[in-house]
């Protein structure tokens with residue numbers, strides 16, 4: 409049906425296109441099906457345009473156009489999804505950006521374990537089958553003074569496992585002030601229901617007393633549960649029962665006491681923003697049966713749910729068939745082991761853990777970085793861009809220390825041409841993508857959450873995205 413004058417006849421063929429150097433190069437960088445998919449889509453758009461009479465292809469630039477669109481599409485969507493980004497949001501444990509970045513020792517340990525065979529479940533002396541998490545368990549017990557320890561996939565898993573082990577088919581007593589939603593579809597009542605424990609709420613939203621728990625105990629009670637509020641506070645006319653009191657009541661009535669700590673601070677020496685957070689060791693000293701927390705919040709390790717406490721309670725959790733479903737993979741175990749070994753060296757070594765280093769970075773250090781970055785941006789010579797260093801606050805994130813002020817200095821960018829939202833969107837689309845926040849009509853770049861190499865990457869990405 410195509411006549412001699414039909415512009416559709418000028419559309420280049422796929423195999424011709426693939427022989428062009430630019431497309432051949434794309435085949436070296438992206439999997440073939442992705443290149444072919446992007447190429448097909450570009451050709452389809454071109455045919456649509458020609459059919460609609462937009463252009464006739466006589467300029468001979470059809471192949472170039474297809475080539476450019478294919479390359480642009482692959483740059484946009486063909487690369488690794490889990491690739492590096494620059495976190496300039498000032499939110500240290502940013503759930504959307506992967507929470508805790510690992511210490512370099514932990515990264516190396518994980519890479520080694522994943523890329524090779526490792527001593528995962530064999531004992532090197534006897535050659536017999538061992539427990540995959542035994543090294544991590546020993547380190548945790550030593551660091552925290554716990555009778556026993558283990559670890560699973562995340563703290564949601566630890567909560568689920570602990571409740572299912574201790575209180576399946578029985579009642580779990582929890583204060584109404586601690587019926588929390590952590591975010592990402594983790595609501596304590598829902599997790600409890602799935603674990604098979606029946607929730608018994610006591611007290612009121614703002615006030616719960618020891619007597620409330622005592623009165624709720626019956627022969628059906630499986631455990632007393634305390635949950636760290638993590639992401640909010642109750643202030644004013646308020647009362648809650650501390651873990652010491654609750655653990656004592658559990659001991660008196662012979663009922664297991666569980667403590668979901670969420671953020672899991674184990675660095676006793678640290679002040680500042682960390683001083684706000686309950687210490688895992690204090691919870692253990694209270695004598696409760698099981699304490700659990702995340703590996704990738706204040707601990708600064710990989711995603712994991714750490715369970716520590718009484719030997720009998722930990723062993724029961726390990727013997728639960730669900731333990732197998734929640735078990736950690738070798739890469740995570742290696743990263744967790746390496747992270748815990750840093751803690752074992754003492755409080756100074758903890759600065760090698762990026763999460764802690766960022767949270768404890770002195771204001772002068774952050775301010776100096778902000779100044780350096782601001783000067784770097786000015787040197788890029790971007791016209792119409794106002795660059796200022798301003799006061800602001802960073803946040804711990806992931807529901808850790810929600811109220812603790814973390815003073816910072818940000819580089820505030822105001823563009824004459826672009827709204828702050830538009831500028832932010834450009835930065836997100838850059839390479840590497842840069843994440844920042846908007847405040848007072850400015851894009852605020854917080855150096856607190858920059859990792860080594862990020863300053864340079866940030867400037868390079870800015871140069872590209874601010875080019876007119």
Ligand SMILES: *Cc1c(COP(=O)(O)O)cnc(C)c1O
Pocket residue numbers: 562563564565567590594635636637638668669670671701702703712713806807
């Ligand atoms: C964060 C949190 C959880 C969930 O932990 P994940 O490791 O994200 O699964 C559970 N409980 C509390 C109190 C938390 O703060």
